[in-house]
Amino acid sequence: MKPAAPDQRLDSAGAPTADSARAAVVDLQAVHVIAGEKTLLQDISFRADEARVGIVGRNGSGKTTLSRVLAGLIAPDQGEARVDGIDLSRDRKAALELVGVLFQNPDRQIIFPTVEEEIGFGLRQMGLSKFDTAAEVAQTLARFGKSQWAKAPTHLLSQGQKQLLCLMAILAMKPRIILLDEPFAGLDIPTRMQLQRALDQAETQLFHVSHDPQHLEHYDRILWIEGGRLRADGPAADVLPEFTRQMTKWGASDDLSDLAS
Numbered sequence: 001m002k003p004a005a006p007d008q009r010l011d012s013a014g015a016p017t018a019d020s021a022r023a024a025v026v027d028l029q030a031v032h033v034i035a036g037e038k039t040l041l042q043d044i045s046f047r048a049d050e051a052r053v054g055i056v057g058r059n060g061s062g063k064t065t066l067s068r069v070l071a072g073l074i075a076p077d078q079g080e081a082r083v084d085g086i087d088l089s090r091d092r093k094a095a096l097e098l099v100g101v102l103f104q105n106p107d108r109q110i111i112f113p114t115v116e117e118e119i120g121f122g123l124r125q126m127g128l129s130k131f132d133t134a135a136e137v138a139q140t141l142a143r144f145g146k147s148q149w150a151k152a153p154t155h156l157l158s159q160g161q162k163q164l165l166c167l168m169a170i171l172a173m174k175p176r177i178i179l180l181d182e183p184f185a186g187l188d189i190p191t192r193m194q195l196q197r198a199l200d201q202a203e204t205q206l207f208h209v210s211h212d213p214q215h216l217e218h219y220d221r222i223l224w225i226e227g228g229r230l231r232a233d234g235p236a237a238d239v240l241p242e243f244t245r246q247m248t249k250w251g252a253s254d255d256l257s258d259l260a261s
């Protein structure tokens, strides 16, 4: 393997990860998100430019709301959220170029009848010509060894294949950041490993929401959200053991209604 440049990050297998020169700065300052009577996020502040950032927390703690803020899909009711100084909730074109989002349910993301149309859509939105889009789609499929999928009807793909399609569509757009909101839930181990490999090889920053601390052990930084607040923020080796201890403690006591309170 080629020796890494002095400031190049390596993943757990020793492979280079995100290109630090392209790292975007995600900057949240005193972010509040309110829905009716309920405060979904309260006073969240952090500045992150790490290659791999994990987001953990119990069900209903506010992780998905936070990912929507990061992607510019919702604007904070108070405070500021910026990526590289840009308020993505006001600049959708910049949001498309900067952040790709992979959600848990690919059926909510796939809207086109064939694989090539699905991958091509985002590229056309970014302003690529039909010719360049076709070339980029073909290259992306070839990179994943899936050229034979080009004309395949998307509704015939399995869940894992659909999730891989969504990931290919995002990677084709070469965003600076990929936001993952539990994309592995419901996938079998080989499919999950294949997606994880594709992500590990992507020279892109990852913000990854997961319930499973094991998926995030090799990450640079972990944000732990609880009750809409930032409960802990630090290296995986510090935050994840404490998170696991607390989850186990809560899980061992009381009933589900208490867990959800």
Ligand SMILES: Nc1ncnc2c1ncn2[C@@H]1O[C@H](COP(=O)(O)OP(=O)(O)OP(=O)(O)O)[C@@H](O)[C@H]1O
Pocket (backbone or CB within 6 Å): 035, 036, 038, 040, 057, 058, 059, 060, 061, 062, 063, 064, 065, 066
């Ligand atoms: N638009 C909304 N209006 C009212 N409440 C909402 C709205 N969106 C989310 N919530 C509530 O806010 C809380 C946080 O939701 P969110 O989806 O961000 O949590 P989460 O940590 O991603 O949960 P999970 O792990 O279960 O996916 C939940 O109690 C949810 O029911």
